[in-house]
Amino acid sequence: xxxxxxxxxxxxxxxxxxxxxxxxxxxxxxxxxxxxxxxxxxxxxxxxxxxxxxxxxxxxxxxxxxxxxxxxxxxxxxxxxxxxxxxxxxxxxxxxxxxxxxxxxxxxxxxxxxxxxxxxxxxxxxxxxxxxxxxxxxxxxxxxxxxxxxxxxxxxxxxxxxxxxxxxxxxxxxxxxxxxxxxxxxxxxxxxxxxxxxxxxxxxxxxxxxxxxxxxxxxxxxxxxxxxxxxxxxxxxxxxxxxxxxxxxxxxxxxxxxxxxxxxxxxxxxxxxxxxxxxxxxxxxxxxxxxxxxxxxxxxxxxxxxxxxxxxxxxxxxxxxxxxxxxxxxxxxxxxxxxxxxxxxxxxxxxxxxxxxxxxxxxxxxxxxxxxxxxxxxxxxxxxxxxxxxxxxxxxxxxxxxxxxxxxxxxxxxxxxxxxxxxxxxxxxxxxxxxxxxxxxxxxxxxxxxxxxxxxxxxxxxxxxxxxxxxxxxxxxx
Numbered sequence: 001x002x003x004x005x006x007x008x009x010x011x012x013x014x015x016x017x018x019x020x021x022x023x024x025x026x027x028x029x030x031x032x033x034x035x036x037x038x039x040x041x042x043x044x045x046x047x048x049x050x051x052x053x054x055x056x057x058x059x060x061x062x063x064x065x066x067x068x069x070x071x072x073x074x075x076x077x078x079x080x081x082x083x084x085x086x087x088x089x090x091x092x093x094x095x096x097x098x099x100x101x102x103x104x105x106x107x108x109x110x111x112x113x114x115x116x117x118x119x120x121x122x123x124x125x126x127x128x129x130x131x132x133x134x135x136x137x138x139x140x141x142x143x144x145x146x147x148x149x150x151x152x153x154x155x156x157x158x159x160x161x162x163x164x165x166x167x168x169x170x171x172x173x174x175x176x177x178x179x180x181x182x183x184x185x186x187x188x189x190x191x192x193x194x195x196x197x198x199x200x201x202x203x204x205x206x207x208x209x210x211x212x213x214x215x216x217x218x219x220x221x222x223x224x225x226x227x228x229x230x231x232x233x234x235x236x237x238x239x240x241x242x243x244x245x246x247x248x249x250x251x252x253x254x255x256x257x258x259x260x261x262x263x264x265x266x267x268x269x270x271x272x273x274x275x276x277x278x279x280x281x282x283x284x285x286x287x288x289x290x291x292x293x294x295x296x297x298x299x300x301x302x303x304x305x306x307x308x309x310x311x312x313x314x315x316x317x318x319x320x321x322x323x324x325x326x327x328x329x330x331x332x333x334x335x336x337x338x339x340x341x342x343x344x345x346x347x348x349x350x351x352x353x354x355x356x357x358x359x360x361x362x363x364x365x366x367x368x369x370x371x372x373x374x375x376x377x378x379x380x381x382x383x384x385x386x387x388x389x390x391x392x393x394x395x396x397x398x399x400x401x402x403x404x405x406x407x408x409x410x411x412x413x414x415x416x417x418x419x420x421x422x423x424x425x426x427x428x429x430x431x432x433x434x435x436x437x438x439x440x441x442x443x444x445x446x447x448x449x450x451x452x453x454x455x456x457x458x459x460x461x462x463x464x465x466x467x468x469x470x471x472x473x474x475x476x477x478x
Contacts, residue, residue: 060138155181155182172265177263205426210242220235247474273381278339280354297318301314
């Protein structure tokens, strides 16, 4: 079930009404309802893979209990590695088996040996990377002594499978989400309105911006050779805005939906395209994943405590792993490698914590220096996205070579004027609201009520006008 589908438009209000206005079992009733609704939500995609979600939940629930019951560190470590091995085993089998099989066959071909590896003919279970990381963070936090194992199976299951975050995050922590699940929740009108406002903005970003950019990005990336450098730049820009508005749009809808049920999820985006360097970009892009790798991989590897060599080594490791997490393709690994290279100057010169506040905070306009920094960071990000979008490394390199030609200064073969106007409006709104949790959180709060409602109705009208085929979210494939 997609957030941008008619089915979800029917599903959400039904669950909302049952959640707040039916039954008198308090939060225990609410949790049972959320669990049933979440399993139904997931089963609508493919009920056959529901068993993977349930199995992963049972695995981490019982291994968590066993870790708390273990009397020795060795016993705890056994249950920890059992959970990690099985979880990553399932993830590796479904997501990476074909990649390793084909890569091994290609390596043999280099030395003159030929193999026909057996490959899986099965689609990737949606959300498997996300709910696997939910469970792993829970198990690792128990091992570190940050939390105790949860004994209420319903509460733990809701933590893993809460439907707003189930298939594309944000990647939650038990320390943040479980306490909210385990306490009474009272309907708050202002929070519900705020949630609806964030859902509206998420749908606008997905349907009006991302899906329209996708049309041109797909046309240009799949168009073969012979396209001008300017057209290829346009395609890269279209994908750059597509992936941001698609994924952050999903996150906005997820956070807004959770707020309707009295639950606050972790923020996942903080206006990353206004970043002044790559370090700031990665503090603002897919925040829940970046912080997950920092806490559960970078710091355990030694973080930055072992000198410059260790900082450089660990930075490359987390970016390469992050790239591989996104997909079983060398393009994602190169994308991670490029971002590691980009961030190296700030690591070497210890300037990665320079820009902690949003750009031009308290000011209407950035300085000339800030504009230059934003443009350079944005340009580097666009180049990296080419590898993320390309089908293979060869195509990505040909795409970049095509940009670096005399035709770079020609007029693009396609000029989506309407989309350009929409992008300008979108960027103006994002800039105006960059100090808030999401762009329209306080947009128009000083306007007369009629004008404010007109603005919201205009967004709804744009969503309706640009709605067509229900396009899947990009991060469903990861």
